[in-house]
Amino acid sequence: MLKYQQIAADIEQEIVDKDLQQGDKLPVLDAFMAQFDVSKSTITKALDLLEKKGIVYQVRGSGIFVRRHKRRGYISLLSNQGFKKELDGFQITSEVLALDIRRPTAEAARNLAVNPEESVYYVKRVRYINGQTLCIEESYYNKSVVSYLNNEIVSESIFNYISDALGLNIGFSDLYFNVGKINKKEAELLRLPDASPGLFMEQIFHLTNGQPFDFSKITYNYEQSQFFIQANNYFL
Amino acid sequence: MLKYQQIAADIEQEIVDKDLQQGDKLPVLDAFMAQFDVSKSTITKALDLLEKKGIVYQVRGSGIFVRRHKRRGYISLLSNQGFKKELDGFQITSEVLALDIRRPTAEAARNLAVNPEESVYYVKRVRYINGQTLCIEESYYNKSVVSYLNNEIVSESIFNYISDALGLNIGFSDLYFNVGKINKKEAELLRLPDASPGLFMEQIFHLTNGQPFDFSKITYNYEQSQFFIQANNYFL
Numbered sequence: 001m002l003k004y005q006q007i008a009a010d011i012e013q014e015i016v017d018k019d020l021q022q023g024d025k026l027p028v029l030d031a032f033m034a035q036f037d038v039s040k041s042t043i044t045k046a047l048d049l050l051e052k053k054g055i056v057y058q059v060r061g062s063g064i065f066v067r068r069h070k071r072r073g074y075i076s077l078l079s080n081q082g083f084k085k086e087l088d089g090f091q092i093t094s095e096v097l098a099l100d101i102r103r104p105t106a107e108a109a110r111n112l113a114v115n116p117e118e119s120v121y122y123v124k125r126v127r128y129i130n131g132q133t134l135c136i137e138e139s140y141y142n143k144s145v146v147s148y149l150n151n152e153i154v155s156e157s158i159f160n161y162i163s164d165a166l167g168l169n170i171g172f173s174d175l176y177f178n179v180g181k182i183n184k185k186e187a188e189l190l191r192l193p194d195a196s197p198g199l200f201m202e203q204i205f206h207l208t209n210g211q212p213f214d215f216s217k218i219t220y221n222y223e224q225s226q227f228f229i230q231a232n233n234y235f236l
Numbered sequence: 237m238l239k240y241q242q243i244a245a246d247i248e249q250e251i252v253d254k255d256l257q258q259g260d261k262l263p264v265l266d267a268f269m270a271q272f273d274v275s276k277s278t279i280t281k282a283l284d285l286l287e288k289k290g291i292v293y294q295v296r297g298s299g300i301f302v303r304r305h306k307r308r309g310y311i312s313l314l315s316n317q318g319f320k321k322e323l324d325g326f327q328i329t330s331e332v333l334a335l336d337i338r339r340p341t342a343e344a345a346r347n348l349a350v351n352p353e354e355s356v357y358y359v360k361r362v363r364y365i366n367g368q369t370l371c372i373e374e375s376y377y378n379k380s381v382v383s384y385l386n387n388e389i390v391s392e393s394i395f396n397y398i399s400d401a402l403g404l405n406i407g408f409s410d411l412y413f414n415v416g417k418i419n420k421k422e423a424e425l426l427r428l429p430d431a432s433p434g435l436f437m438e439q440i441f442h443l444t445n446g447q448p449f450d451f452s453k454i455t456y457n458y459e460q461s462q463f464f465i466q467a468n469n470y471f472l
Contacts (some may be wrong), residue, residue, distance in 0.1 A: 023349075023446060052288070052468070057408060059445050067408065067446075074412060077313070078467045113259075172293060172303065175465040176310060179415050179435045179458035197433030197458075199415045209295050210259055210303075222415035222433075229411040229465065231314045232288070 004045040007036050011046060012055050015066055024066040026056065054078070054230025067230065074228040077175060091130050096154050098124040101143065108140040111204050111215040119143055123154050126189055129224055133190045136219045145213040162213075171208035177201040182219060190221045197222045240281040243272050247282060248291050251302055260302040262292065290314070290466030303466065310464040313411060327366050332390050334360040337379065344376040347440050347451040355379055359390050362425055365460055369426045372455045381449040398449075407444035413437040418455060426457045433458045
């Protein structure tokens with residue numbers, strides 16, 4: 001973690017610790033410079049990062065303010081960290097239904113930009129939140145990137161393993177979703193009545209070099225899942 | 237629009253016109269500087285904006301590449317532009333069910349940070365895509381910000397009116413959603429069977445100065461709506 005990232009994390013933690021609310025004004029740059037004993041440009045980079053993350057907003061000529069409409073138990077769709085961090089305070093567990101090496105589906109091959117003849121890791125899990133079903137997750141991993149997986153790894157956070165053990169840099173993701181009715185098999189796994197509403201998501205994760213490495217299809221239990229997004233207006 | 241924003245828009249248009257694909261490499265900075273006859277810092281700002289918008293990704297030491305997984309007909313949840321621009325090529329129309337000045341609900345007052353005794357504009361619309369119901373939208377506008385609305389305005393894009401006619405700067409938004417079953421009234425308006433799946437969204441729009449001005453509750457027709465998000469990894 002770079003210096004400005006660490007400072008951003010520290011400021012974010014301070015906002016939580018002091019229970020600051022939406023619209024509360026943060027200290028001026030000089031105060032932060034003194035507090036962290038760093039240059040103005042480092043503080044500016046830290047605050048820019050916090051703005052991109054939706055933690056603060058900057059009003060020209062007026063100051064920096066807390067942005068914090070987050071509601072507890074909502075899953076952030078802009079975080080690439082997986083649930084573990086997102087749903088802090090909730091107990092997230094996984095049941096592994098499948099873990100093998102296989103040919104990708106045509107859809108998975110296309111989204112991973114791999115040859116359909118190339119083998120990929122396939123993982124199917126049911127994830128639980130406080131003992132209730134949260135979602136069914138089917139993931140295809142590019143084997144030339146994620147070279148090894150085992151049962152122990154996929155029972156925990158695969159993303160922690162990918163960044164910590166494999167040392168890969170997780171970059172951007174593309175996410176698509178729509179709403180529909182779950183089928184009989186999905187209903188059984190989620191322990192819901194057949195044809196219940198479901199949120200169907202597809203997510204493609206890329207390394208910072210642009211290579212897609214994970215194509216996942218996730219079906220959410222509508223009774224256990226709620227989502228939030230903090231959007232910036234870059235769309236002038 | 238500032239110079240770098242215009243250049244960003246031009247580069248984005250070029251990507252579309254040339255039908256560039258995900259992973260295609262863009263020209264080097266020098267080439268862009270020559271093409272637009274501007275300084276390196278202006279080009280850098282334009283490319284940073286495009287990266288924030290999810291149009292390109294930059295790989296250190298390697299170049300700038302096209303990011304373009306967008307699927308046609310998907311609604312972007314990071315755009316604050318409303319559907320009109322988002323669903324370019326689709327015909328979006330609105331039926332106004334209500335337009336009046338009233339006391340906000342407790343929920344609306346809280347989300348708009350207004351006094352519950354203060355009057356707000358209330359607008360209820362059904363929005364159509366190519367003649368099919370797309371969503372039911374109930375919006376509360378802070379009257380001290382959005383001082384005037386009429387039937388003609390709310391039949392079209394309220395956001396265009398707010399930025400163009402009122403000259404307000406639309407900033408960030410907070411968005412929450414979950415999935416459930418629509419009730420009888422919603423089913424009638426959306427022309428769906430009772431208890432069909434539905435996507436329920438709440439969105440709070442703020443000015444660039446942080447003031448919330450629009451609290452909207454939107455119920456989507458699950459058969460007509462699909463969504464996408466291009467997320468950056470600011471979450472190290």
